[in-house]
Each structure stands twice: as C-alpha cells, then as structure tokens.
Amino acid sequence: MTKELPKVRLLTCGGTIVSSGESASQMTGYRLKDFSVDALLAAVPGLSAVARLDVKEVARIDSMSMTSAVWKDLGRAIEEADADPEITGIVITHGTDTMEETAWFTHLTMKTQKPVVFTGAMRPSTALSADGPLNLYNAVRIAVDPEARGRGVLVALNDVIIGARAAMKVNPTNAAAFAGLAEGPLGLVSGDAIVWFGRPEKPFGAAAPFKLETYAHPKRLPRVDILYSHADDDGMLVRASVEAGAEAIVHAGTGNGSIHAETEKALQEAAQRGVFIIRASRVPGGCVTPGLAEWQERGYIPSGTLSPQKARILAMLALVTFGWNPEKMKEAFERY
C-alpha cells in the first residue's frame, strides 16, 4: 500500500498571489478581483504529489489594509489546524506589504510546533513569470519538511526562507523582495533540496508569554504609533500621537535611534505622561543600542534588531500582556 501524503492546511488572506492584471505584461497597478484560490492551485502542477491540501479562506484583502482583527481570525484558524492531528503543516498566503508584521505577530502568539510558512507573490497571477505558483509549491514543500519544525514562523519567497523576526520587505517590485535583516535567512530552497542552516535565537511561540486571547476581537490592540524622523522634525507628530491616546511610541529615528533636538522635548513630555518610548531606527538592518545615558534614565527602550514595524507589535503585545509595566516592557525588548 502506498503511504498517504501529508495534509497541509492552506489559509488564504488575499494579496498579489490572487490578484489579476489586464495583460501578461502588467506588473503593477493590478487589483484583487475574482481570481480564485482554486485557480491558483490549478496553476501549480505537481502540488498534489507533495501534500493533500485543505483550503480555508481567512480574508481576501490587500495586505496594506491589514488589521489586528484579521490577525486574530488567522490565529484562531492556525489553532484549529494545530488541534487537528491529521495536519502536518500550515501554509498562509498573504500580501507581501505587511506579511512580515502578520508573521511576527503569529510567531509570538501561536504555540504550535507544526511548521507555519507564509508566502505570497510580487507579480499578479496573470503576469509573465508570475512568481506565486512556485512560491506556493515551495511553501508546501517546506511545511511538510520535518526539519522545518521548531524554527518558528517562516517567510518563504523566491527560494529564501527567513524567520519571522528578521523578515523584511526590502524591494517594492522585485521577486527577491524579502531579506532577513541583521539575522539573515534560516534556509534556502535549492532546486529539489531544502537546505537549513539557522534557528531563531530568541524565545517565541510556546516559550513566549503572549497569547491570542488577551485582546478582545474585534477591538484593536493598544494604540502604538510609529513616528518617522527627518530633518526639520519638530515633535508635532509626537504630541498628536499622545493626544490620540498612544500608550507607546516607536520613534523611527535616524542612525542609531537618534532623536532630533526639537522632537526630544515632545518625547520627554510623552514619557513623563507614562507613554513608553521605543527608540528604533529608519536605517534598515543593524542594531539600535541603548545610547545616551539620559535616554536610559528617561526609560527609553532601544529596539535592538527589530524594525520599527516589528517593535510596534512587540510593544502592543507587551502592553496587553503585562499592562503598564516599565520593567516588563524593557525585558520584552531584551528577550524576544
């Protein structure tokens, strides 16, 4: 008797992988129309020889409009797949614009040991050399690879496998859109082989205290704004953010998380009012260090190797999990 193929739950969230243009040469300016997931699967010959796929639509949106309400629906769908003993791995198709954010949220909150692989496409389904079908094929291969277990949530496109913590979209149009900043990739798809060489260094999933149930759907997570600094910055956005009820501000500063002298006054006032200040950087890659002694005295927290968008998610999760707790907020940025 032939061995039954492993079963993979495919959770779909929309994005370019199911978008269509007017012609094969249209690479941008396309829309999410009526291209179905079934049509996407039909465009992947050989997929049925890798795994049995069982599909569930979680959302059908362009990922620039992602919300934490969708993260919660996705989390519930992953928990369902985790509880099903027949399912070996989970693949999530998602727009690439905010894929790194959904993947990071999932990496911190999901407790499953099963592989969870995010993929998507940079070219619409109708394009010449559409990249979605091969990306999906490879994501399913990764999801059934026993070696993928224990490496946390993965982002796999264009033959590169990157951990959710490090993954960042670094090109707006190229098929090689993702890089694993600072930490590098965890593996590669090399033709028929899947090659692994890295594991996440920091605790995640079951080793992290963050849980999906801690925020009430459809309510958003606590307000945390990202403020991008530049010449002539004057702190106006800091004041607006505090006014809007931000519980933390991620300051995407220049260089090593540096702060414009004019903005510093507004950040200091915000910190005195109990708003957490996370010092991140608009520079991609590298590591933001604790910096000036007075920043440390004021309780500003360096983002380390987390991008501003990842720092925002960690701050939100720390707020819902620990409440207003400066020690725990600082520890969260050191540990996760």
Ligand SMILES: NC(=O)C[C@H](N)C(=O)O
């Ligand atoms: N390449 C993409 O997937 C971009 C897309 N518009 C999105 O949903 O993020």
